[in-house]
Amino acid sequence: MKKDILILGIESSCDETSVAVVKNGREVLSNVISTQIDIHKLYGGVVPEIASRNHVMNIDGVYKQALNEANVTIDDIDAIAVTYGAGLLGALIVGVNFAKALAYSTKKPLIAVNHIEGHIAANYIEHKQLEPPFACLIVSGGHTALVKMESYTERKLIGTTTDDAIGEAFDKVARECGLSYPGGPNVQKQAMLGEPCIKFTGMNFEKADNFNFSYSGLKTATINYIHNARQRGEEPNVQNICASFQAEAVSQVVKKSVSAIEKFNYKKLVLAGGVSANLHLREQMKAEAEKVGAEVFYPNLTLCTDNAAMIASAGYFNFIAGKSIVDPKTLVPTGNIAL
Ligand code: KG4
Ligand code: ZN
Numbered sequence: 624m625k626k627d628i629l630i631l632g633i634e635s636s637c638d639e640t641s642v643a644v645v646k647n648g649r650e651v652l653s654n655v656i657s658t659q660i661d662i663h664k665l666y667g668g669v670v671p672e673i674a675s676r677n678h679v680m681n682i683d684g685v686y687k688q689a690l691n692e693a694n695v696t697i698d699d700i701d702a703i704a705v706t707y708g709a710g711l712l713g714a715l716i717v718g719v720n721f722a723k724a725l726a727y728s729t730k731k732p733l734i735a736v737n738h739i740e741g742h743i744a745a746n747y748i749e750h751k752q753l754e755p756p757f758a759c760l761i762v763s764g765g766h767t768a769l770v771k772m773e774s775y776t777e778r779k780l781i782g783t784t785t786d787d788a789i790g791e792a793f794d795k796v797a798r799e800c801g802l803s804y805p806g807g808p809n810v811q812k813q814a815m816l817g818e819p820c821i822k823f824t825g826m827n828f829e830k831a832d833n834f835n836f837s838y839s840g841l842k843t844a845t846i847n848y849i850h851n852a853r854q855r856g857e858e859p860n861v862q863n864i865c866a867s868f869q870a871e872a873v874s875q876v877v878k879k880s881v882s883a884i885e886k887f888n889y890k891k892l893v894l895a896g897g898v899s900a901n902l903h904l905r906e907q908m909k910a911e912a913e914k915v916g917a918e919v920f921y922p923n924l925t926l927c928t929d930n931a932a933m934i935a936s937a938g939y940f941n942f943i944a945g946k947s948i949v950d951p952k953t954l955v956p957t958g959n960i961a962l
Contacts, residue, residue, distance in 0.1 A: 632935025636710025704938020782834025
């Protein structure tokens with residue numbers, strides 16, 4: 624019988640300190656997430672220095688809890704997978720150094736995982752039968768991109784944002800509306816109470832004959848709308864603004880994704896990254912992709928945002944393919960890495 628493979632995953636790229644144990648890439652034995660949201664809320668966004676310090680304070684306890692909850696010891700673990708980028712450098716350093724020390728002292732293989740590959744792999748945990756090839760839309764705080772997933776470890780970029788990421792636009796609009804960090808879920812809540820009745824100008828993505836995205840025009844148009852209303856002494860209607868912004872933001876990724884799956888003849892479209900938690904995006908994408916005969920997949924809400932189980936899953940698929948296994952003495956975290 625094939626031996627089970629247990630991967631310990633470590634994630635610290637932003638404001639979540641997380642350690643997980645995952646069996647055979649798809650079965651979560653533990654996924655401990657210590658979030659710093661309440662701390663960063665006070666500042667309206669993530670403060671990198673504070674994030675790093677909290678990772679340092681939390682990581683050892685989170686690691687021990689992850690082993691306990693999985694009911695295993697470090698001796699049972701086959702390999703250690705860690706996010707080495709992209710993300711906040713000071714935050715990444717904490718997880719990477721912890722993983723390096725652990726791998727070195729236990730003589731276990733160390734796998735360097737691209738954070739975005741982790742977001743994609745969250746879908747393998749959620750959908751046990753899901754296998755590449757498929758088209759994947761990555762929508763997070765730092766990325767908006769369409770990729771062709773050709774195998775578990777090989778992908779080709781089809782399109783990316785030419786300016787801001789969709790999550791960043793959600794967060795900036797939220798802040799301007801006086802909504803707290805993280806902005807995306809709060810914009811969604813307000814949007815549910817409003818009507819998408821405002822037409823923002825300044826977007827030109829639809830004219831482009833490619834699969835690239837643009838969010839700075841929509842973000843600026845929305846923020847200008849709020850400023851102009853305030854200058855006239857009016858209190859802007861936050862619910863309608865959020866509903867209108869969200870409708871435009873979602874419509875862009877839906878249109879581009881559907882044209883891509885049609886052009887490249889995919890039957891499966893996978894959503895990955897924090898913004899894939901957005902309910903309007905999920906509904907719209909399902910409805911539109913269905914019209915061209917494609918099925919849409921996304922992870923559950925916990926697996927959408929940053930967590931170490933997705934890193935362990937991506938680590939597993941690299942490990943069994945003999946890829947991304949690195950020397951614990953030399954791995955360096957990287958703030959920006961290509962998809
Ligand atoms: O993937 P993620 O957790 O971190 C990065 O790797 O960037 O994504 C965080 C982003 C933030 O911009 C957050 O506002 C957004 O995901 N987000 C949402 C929702 N939940 C999280 N945006 C829209 N609607 C949501 N429900
Ligand atoms: Zn993320």
